[in-house]
Structure formats: structure tokens, C-alpha cells
Amino acid sequence: MEKIKMTTPLVEMDGDEMTRILWQMIKEELLLPFVDLKTEYYDLGLPERDRTSDQVTIDAANANKKYGVAVKCATITPNVQRMSEYHLHQMWKSPNATIRAILDGTVFRAPILLSCVKPVVKTWEAPITIARHAYGDIYKSVELRTEEPGVATLRFVGQSGAVQEVEVQRLDGPAVLQGMHNKEQSIRSFARSCFQYAIDTKQDLWFSTKDTISKTYDGAFKEIFDQEYQSYQAQFETLGISYFYTLIDDAVARVIRSKGGFIWACKNYDGDVMSDMVSTAFGSLAMMTSVLVSPDGNYEYEAAHGTVTRHYYRYLKGEETSTNPMATIFAWTGALHKRGELDQLPDLCSFAEKLEAACIDTLQSGIMTKDLCSLAEGIEVKPVNTADFIRAIRANLEQKLA
Numbered sequence: 001m002e003k004i005k006m007t008t009p010l011v012e013m014d015g016d017e018m019t020r021i022l023w024q025m026i027k028e029e030l031l032l033p034f035v036d037l038k039t040e041y042y043d044l045g046l047p048e049r050d051r052t053s054d055q056v057t058i059d060a061a062n063a064n065k066k067y068g069v070a071v072k073c074a075t076i077t078p079n080v081q082r083m084s085e086y087h088l089h090q091m092w093k094s095p096n097a098t099i100r101a102i103l104d105g106t107v108f109r110a111p112i113l114l115s116c117v118k119p120v121v122k123t124w125e126a127p128i129t130i131a132r133h134a135y136g137d138i139y140k141s142v143e144l145r146t147e148e149p150g151v152a153t154l155r156f157v158g159q160s161g162a163v164q165e166v167e168v169q170r171l172d173g174p175a176v177l178q179g180m181h182n183k184e185q186s187i188r189s190f191a192r193s194c195f196q197y198a199i200d201t202k203q204d205l206w207f208s209t210k211d212t213i214s215k216t217y218d219g220a221f222k223e224i225f226d227q228e229y230q231s232y233q234a235q236f237e238t239l240g241i242s243y244f245y246t247l248i249d250d251a252v253a254r255v256i257r258s259k260g261g262f263i264w265a266c267k268n269y270d271g272d273v274m275s276d277m278v279s280t281a282f283g284s285l286a287m288m289t290s291v292l293v294s295p296d297g298n299y300e301y302e303a304a305h306g307t308v309t310r311h312y313y314r315y316l317k318g319e320e321t322s323t324n325p326m327a328t329i330f331a332w333t334g335a336l337h338k339r340g341e342l343d344q345l346p347d348l349c350s351f352a353e354k355l356e357a358a359c360i361d362t363l364q365s366g367i368m369t370k371d372l373c374s375l376a377e378g379i380e381v382k383p384v385n386t387a388d389f390i391r392a393i394r395a396n397l398e399q400k401l402a
Contacts, residue, residue, distance in 0.1 A: 001401065003036040004347045010335050011063045011300075012039035015073025016046055018308035018315060022325045022386065023073045026332060029390045030355060030397065035336070035348070040067065044095050046076045050088045057095045061102035064300055068342060071335035072099075072302040073328065093139075096302075100134035104186055105294035106193035107132040108263075109275040109304050111282035112289060112326060114363055116376045119260075120281045126261030128278050131197065131205075132271025133182075133190045134292055139268055141180035152177050187221055189295045191228040194265045195243070197293075199235050204262040205243045208251035208270070221267065275304055284371045286324035291334055301334040303327035322370040323386045329359055329393075351401070358396035367392045 014023060031037055042060035049056055064070040076082060077094040100107070110129040146152075152168040152175075168177070198205040207225050209218035222245055229236075229243055236243060246254065248270060255264065255278075266274055279288035288304035304327060311321040333352040340348030363372065366379045369389055373381045384392065 001034070004034060004351050005036050005345070006038040006339065006348060007343050007345065008069075008339060009038040009040045009067055010339055011060060011067050011070035012041045013044045013060050013070060013072040013075075014041065015044055015075040016307045017074075017076065017312035018321070018323055019074040019303065019305075019328060020045060020307070021312070021315060022323060022328050025387065025390055026325060026329055029394050030329065031332065033394075034397070034401065035351060044073070044075050046078065046082070046086050046088070046092075049075075049092055049095065050086065053089070054092050054095075054098070057098045058102065061099040064099070064103060064298055065294075065296075068298050069335050069339045070298075070300040071331050072096075072300055073331075074303050074305060074307045076307055097139035099300065100292060101136075101140060103134070103292060103294040103298055103300065104189055105134050105292055105298070106190050106197075107134050107271065107290055107292050108197060109271075109279070109288055109290045111279050112287040112330060112360075114283065114287075114360065114372075114376075116364055116379045117283040117372060118375075118377055119283070121256055123257060124260040124282070126259060127282070128255065128258075128260045129197075129201075129203070129263045130271050130275040130278055131190075131194045131263050131265040132275060133187070133266070133268045135186040135190075135268065136182035137180050137268040138178070141178050143176065143178045145174070145176050146171065147174050149173055154179065182217070182220075184220070184224065187224045188228060190265075191225045193293060193295065194225075194263065195228060195232040195236075198241060198243070198263050199232065199239065201263070202239055202241060204241050205265060206251060206254070206262060207243070207245050207265040208248040209267055210248050212247060218267075225265075279304060283375055284324060286327050286369075286371060288327055289330045289334065290327070299335070299338050301331040301338070303331050320385045322383060322389075324369040324371050325386060325390060326359060326363075330356065354400040355393075355397055358393050358400055361396050362389070362393045 014020060040063055042056055044057055075095045078088055078091050083091055108129055108131055110127050113127060149172050151170050153165055154168055155165040157163050194205055209221050211218040211222045276285055279285045285305040290302050290304040292300040308323055311323045315321050333356050337349050337352035366381045367384055368381060370383050373383045
């Protein structure tokens, strides 16, 4: 068959470890045979980020702003162990945090549901979408470690020359310190994105922080959400959907008791943690979609999980792995579908939809990676390795495209 044409490139951000291996397998088996794939390629693997002093990450984010749609592989955020393992010049910040800081916007994460995999939380009947703020907090924080007693202060010098200063703590010995921030403009963008997404998908919106403890920092989030809601309240009421705020510990209890089918807006770190909890409870972290939507209409699709280090070490030893590629495949289909929408290419949109359907059909038939086998109910499962799973998806895809 003739390959499906593209007119505008996707920004392709390659990654690390096992997901980098999956990335190439997906392209070779599921994309390149069927699509005349156009991408502007950036290698965000840790060695290249170190070689370029992380400039490649900045360039990739700016390319995303230029072309509007990107697809990203999972990447390593280095710690002390990774510094030694990869012989890094410095402990580079999270590439996701860098990209999100440049694009701003909100990350929306939702599970991929299968009828044969029941949620661990028995009351859940519909997906829970995590809306994660994509800027600031600990991901843009600065830190230091002290070795002696002293006084820690937080100081702000305004452009006018005005100074605000508060005492953090009088320390009687070694300690660790962290300073983090957020910007009102980014918080407002986050709020607007959440309210608009709730309207677009006709879902209730929940928002949670801990303003009883963090009265100024988290209090600002609550106040800004309340202010922004005034512009959307009439539309919410017309659609019969609701918005409410609660403390994050209360929100967790409510989520566990709920039926699902709503959007849960969280600050950056909270969203990072809660999206893993939601995806795992629905089945597997490898079954969680993720898209960053910026205020000016740029999109970056990625998997919500990490680089699957344990499987990568096995792969390097020549051992067979059964790594679930679903979230990475859906990152590609999400990006291709959005590119097709923006460029008015219905064939490209249709291809993305058929590839997703081929993935679901493969799993529903019982052919699946080992992480799902113990979760499936009502079907006969056939555990396969990653390569065989992708080949099975391709066979189903070819039938749908015939």
C-alpha cells in the first residue's frame, strides 16, 4: 500500500535505556512501513544531553514551539548514582521539567482501559484523568546542604528595591535546605487549561492542595483557581458539571471511594505521584497516556513512565524482556492524530486510530506482556516478549488497513 503522507514534521525527542530500544522497534514495525514519517529529530539521551550541556533539550522544546506537536521518549533524570554511571559533567535537571518550563501549560494523564483488566479499586468505573501543573515547585527548585549551625533565611529583592525577608530556621547543626517557586501567570494558565479541558470533555473538575499548611504558597493556587472559575462557572452549570476544591488528603480519600470519570487537578509533584497511583490501580504504569498542552496550543505527547532500567540491564545481557510498549505507542498515535488534525490529513488521523485499536484488540485477545498477564480476567492469556507483542499488533494493524 502507498504510505500515508505528512506535510509538517513532528518534533521527535529520543530517550534512554529500554524505552529507547522500544522507540526504535515501534518505528520500524508500526510506523515506517505505513507512514511517510517526517520528524525533526533530537537525541535527548543522557550522553547527548551531557555532551551539549543540555542545550539539546532546550533546542527540542523550542522546536516544539515552532512546529506545534512533539513526541517524546522517556528520559533519565540523573541522581548521584547516574552521575557516576554515565560519567556526567553535572547532575542535569529533569528534561521534562526543562521542556515544561519553556512550553508552560498542563500535563493531562489518563489510563488506557481494557475490559479484561479490572481496576484494583472496585468502585472505579470510568477513567480518572490527572491534570498536572507543568511548571515550578521542586522541579525548578534550588538546594544546598550545610555542615554547621547557622541561620537560614528566604529573601526577595523587588525591582523597586523593596526587600522582603523571613527566617526559615535557626539550625543547630548540619541540614538540607530547598527553595522553590511558582509564577502567578503559570498558575493561571494551569487553571484555565483545567477548566477548558473539563468543558471540552464534559467532566467534573477536582482541585487539591494543602493550603491549611502551606498558607501562602498553596493558598495562592486555591485563590487563583477560585478567581479563574468565575469565567467558566456559567458554562459548567449549563453542562451540568461541577468544580470543587478540597485538601489533597481528603481528595485521596474521595478518589478511592469514587466511580471515576472526572479530572483531578494537582500541583506538579502531587500530579507526578498521583498519576502513578491512578495508572497502577487501573492496571499498569505502562498503560498511562500523557500530553502536555501549552496555553498557545502546542502539544507534547509522551509515556507517563520512566526508562524501565531493570529491563534495560537484562537487555544488555542478551536476556529476553517482556516490556510493555503501550504508553509509548500511544504517545506516537496521539502526536500523529494531532498532527493530522492540525494539517487536515484525515488519513493520518485514521491511521493513528487504527493503530490504537490494533493495540487494544491484541491485548483483548490475550496476547500481552507479562505485567498485564496476572491482571487479566475472563480471557486466556498468552505472555509474549516485547518483539512478539509488537509483531502481533502489526498483524492486527495490517488487517485494519487492508
